[in-house]
Amino acid sequence: MSTSAQYAVGAQLDELGHTTLFDILDSACDRYADRPAFSCGADTLTFNQLRGRADAFARYLRQHALLEPGDRLAIQLPNLLQYTIAIFGALRAGLIIVNTNPQYTPYETRHQFADSGAKAVVVLDKLVPLVRKIQSSTDIETLIVTSMDDYASPQYDSSEADEVRFMQALRLGDELPAIETQRGLDDLAVLQYTGGTTGVSKGAMLTHRNILCNVLQAVSILKEGDVDYGNEVRISPLPLYHIFAFTANCIASVFTGFHSVLITNPRDLDGLINELKRRPFTLLSGINSLFISLMAHPQFDTVDFSRLKWVNSGGAPLNIELAKRWTERTGSIIREGYGLTETSPVVVASTAFTPHREGYIGKPVIDTLLKTVDDDGAETPRGEPGEVLIRGPQVMQGYWHRPDETAAAFTEDGWLKTGDVGVIDNQGFLKLVDRKKDMILVSGFNVYPNDIEDAVMRHPGVRECVAVGVLDDRTGEAIKIYVSLNDAELTEDAIIAHCREHLTGYKIPKHVEIRDDLPKSTVGKLLRRVLRDEARGETKA
Template sequence: MTSPGQYQVNSQLAELGHRSIYDILARARQDYGNKPAFSCGTDTLSFIDLDDRADQLARYLRHGLGLQPGDRLAILLPNLLQYTIGIFAALKAGLVIVNTNPQYTASEACHQFSDSGAKAVLVLDKLVPLVRKVQAETDIRHLIVTSLDDLQVPQLTANSSDETRFMQALQLGTELPAVSPERNPDDLALLQYTGGTTGVSKGAMLTHRNILCNVLQAVSIFKPGEVEYGNEVRVSPLPLYHIFAFTANCIASVFTGFHSVLISNPRDLDGMIADLKRHPFTLLTGINSLFVSLMAHPEFDTIDFSRLKWVNSGGAPLNTEIAKRWLARTGSVIREGYGLTETSPVVVASTANTPYREGYIGKAVIDTFMQTVDDDGNPTARGEPGELLIKGPQVMLGYWQREDETAKTFSADGWLKTGDVGVIDEEGFLKLVDRKKDMILVSGFNVYPNDIEDAVMRHPGIRECVAVGIPDERTGEAIKLYVSLHDAELDTASIIAHCREHLTGYKIPKNVEIRDDLPKSTVGKLLRRVLRDEARAEAGAA
């Protein structure tokens, strides 16, 4: 086995001449030209269109706003063509992207903006009030504002002196000097926020090399002839602010010349099914909850799946029963993957090169090394559970401005501690059996109990609370909240209503159980694991 320092994907990057992620689009422009790159609704951008508009916006970012290489640009958008333009414009301008969930509450967005030091934000018009609410607590000095229909009905007049309309910025950029990335492979490209064991959102520092290498690792799972570069149609419902969609559905799709059909609102199943019928799709990316929802739709069986070559599931565990139902109804196998924000994200994938093994995810992608260790850091035997550790060129530099958290996340010899408990069999297949962290995974989104508990404890009538994850067929996991009360008149509906005021939708508990007291250790520490095990046993997952 090659040493972890000898990664073949680095040699591939050198052969391609790629030094920044933007180079992928520059190459795609040459290779795929006027072929469609991204569609959203009835709008489509070719690779040339995408590059031209990214160039215009990059000029404006650098010369119009005065942003310098290394400055951070936050993007606060759902899946829109403007998002893809913003990504490549930021990369061409040498900026660092801060992907931000448009469902965030003001406090959640404020933390991410202020922690990253973002100086500007590309934002949907409907979310401008949220930015204004927190702007004084951040370094944001300028807003580039877009609307859902900007490409069809361009708006060119801003509402404030520190705002520029998106299409206005493109126009202004055409008159400004050219720019080049001015970045090296090991420079920062992305601050991708994740929670970690403390629940405090931290920015994983991902470099151009991290993402570029992970793109090459991800595309390596295809067998020769299995897909045709420049001639596949990929339906992409996962949000681009999620690291899996960012790397796989945006950057890797441009690398391969795939036509990506962006779904702005996957909850609108009627709209998504219309897109599935409109486009002769050959590839589909989703998560367990989406597959469940699609199969429950009355028009599901009217969709033409005859061209479908590949279905990816990433971002959340895939339920085996759901995968079986999907295969029975579509004739296509869902291939599961595993990764983390900290690994750009792809680590393990199920591929046509590896036989399907029920309960196992797959094997590590090229140039990725895995081992499992016990609580003392000693390697465990093949087939025995242990905490999963990772090495590879896709592993982050560390956490932004959090050296202490970075130190906790890496072993003394440089392995990334995933916090997941896994089993690696004799052939190298990975099975996840538990999570060492208390993180809950709801429809592919990381939910950290401390986030929930901090919000719940703002209610004066609540004495103590504990949030745990329970199995859920649709969302993978759901949140159950245990509480004890100061105010005996408080009911579960009031508690959930309080949560809705302070938490993003997917963080709201599905179940609330009120108890006289919650279990504690001898030193008074709330015993989350006891309640989690109890909740899972009640849910039939003991």
């Protein structure tokens, strides 16, 4: 739904001469050659090695698997070196990538494969039975199978006619002639599926131009001296199948020559702590739940954070109290970003050019316009909440094969409707208030769960908190909070007393439930929707 002809990043693309995402890797090889691009465990790929293996994989896809430019290739892997090869190989072959969560159920996998029309899948060996279970209701013809240790200990033999081992595909591709990419800036590069929290999961259509522009927008927040291109080490625990990690930790990292250390299983905190100890890391990406878990680890304070220059948080709103605790423990500031699957994803970021402002995310990245509107679509004044609308060259072309939902996602004059409630102050800083659907109405007052959660999290005994609205005969809705604790002795009454010190009367939770753990998505985002539905079901009963 957007073009970049009028944008500064469009001129930058012209100057760079990039027409596909693979051009980023070509340029990186010219600059960084045999420096490390990605590591996973004990194994490392240099930029030149990545390009060589990606080229081989592309030749296999086009000339052996007989996929054509524009065909969809699903990738269903955790963070592995094979994932990065598959990404750039698919881009080199002119295919459209369908990033797929390896923890999906058969139902979720079937929907994504069938909806996208993917003809082949790069899949972890232990997930092959899942794919076989749903294959007949999809267009999947070829399974390219890899294992966790395939890069270090390659396997080449497969038992089924429609299966090939990933390393065998590379071997076959090495023997084939070179190919042309046959794609351009306005061709689709990725079908990135939404989380499906507001209905069926939809494929956001992201072009090479969308993502290339967003890479340029993302790196524009760095000023000279902040980082040293080609000499930074980034710890990357967020999964590459998530749009934030895909763009920031994979594509943009190649553009800047960063050495990205992929963490296959961030839930293995012992392993992650050990990786932090043995790597001279300078950059780190994470999410609320990961920062909380790390700080709760008994070895956290033995990690050397002295080289750490930049910490990024994305995928969920950053909790203010959590950010304070992180800074106290490490001396580094977590810089929050905001974006959507539909925006490739970066829209707003805390940058080196803008002062850190507590409670605010930051300002829009270059060439990005924001405004807030009321329920009638009228723009709200600065400082007053409204739904956040976005325009920019990173905005998707629409939803795959869903014209009605595409039309509903945009205003008549082309602004993307986010469904997020935010406040833009007089200096242009954005503060997210909440999702529109998560707002709680207590006796006629709008209550935003983030406000409640931020207040509760000020108590050092609270590890995590989720606030939801439940039905109430007297106030229409009442506030219920779910908490997990750092201090096992903390009581519900003590939590309520703490809230009375920090919240006005109608915002004080009426119900408190303490749990050992709170439900999270596969990328570590707290699932407010799950708890909200559960709580409302209980009150209705």
